[in-house]
Amino acid sequence: MAFVTRFAPSPTGPLHLGHACSAILAHDMARAAGGRFLLRMEDTDLERSKPEYEAQILDDLTWLGLSWDGPVHRQSEHIDSYNARLEPLAARGLLYPCSCTRSDIRAALAAPQEGVAFTVYPGTCRGRGMDSRRPGDALRLDLAAALRVVGSPGFTETGPAHQGLHRIDPALALREIGDVVLSRKGEDIVAYFLASAFDDADQGISHVIRGEDLFAFTPVQVILQRLFGLPTPIYHHHRLIRDDQGKRLAKRDDARALAKYRAEGATPADIRRMVGL
Ligand code: GLU
Secondary structure, three states, rough: OEEEEEOOOOOOOOOOOHHHHHHHHHHHHHHHHOOOOEEEEOOOOOOOOOOHHHHHHHHHHHHHOOOOOOOOOEEEHHHHHHHHHHHHHHHHEEEEEOOOHHHHHHHHHHOOOOOOOOOOOOOOOOOOHHHHHOOOOOEEEOHHHHHHHHHEEEEOOOOOOOEEEOOHHHHHHHHHHHOOOEEEEHOOOEEEHHHHHHHHHHOOOOOEEEHHHHHHHHHHHHHHHHHOOOOOOOOEOOOOOOOOOEEHHHHHHHHHHHHHHHHHHOOOHHHHHHOOO
């Protein structure tokens, strides 16, 4: 099997050490395997994505000495196609329109969901037919219906924390993931995991290499792959680079931005050392 991987940042802020770790690891694994390393901008959040962040990301990657194969794939250029590819799921009874706001959802939930990566949707609009869809409604996946189609699909993980074959447990998925939003058409938005599942398949990605924080999204992506008849790549979630207090780095932590280390005179070799590579 050809080794094809990608680095898929969202250009909503500067790259920090965690991104550098993902990018370097994916690049080095691809090069070591004689494979391909692709670059994808996950810029479907049209409000927060900025061309200046993309320019900075390209500059940081080049500075790190990473080269990517082929042109940069920009998700914002394919939103209509992602939405069009989603529609057949509606005809299969797997989607429903939802007009709940974030505060409706919070109010309907009995308790905050500690330790759960998703805010599990309480199902208020489930049962609404697609013919009741109004402009601006989101489209949600009816997860119970989807799981009846796909059963308990599995995926292989090679990362340090969860190495092995994982089977999705439908009961757990219903409890921890729920009916996720896949698109909000009026606003031209598609969910990250939908666009990413299509792109991974279209770009022939054999290995997804990314931070541990995205492990929780993998079951949704695998369920979507099965619903659309797409292949499931091998996953490798690497340890997170944490700040001095042990907190995960976020885009807003500009203190850890690569740009800052560059300005202070760090070399690409210093960055590799700092992320443990
Ligand atoms: N766009 C995601 C992020 O920047 C990464 C998605 C992925 O690698 O699958 O967090």
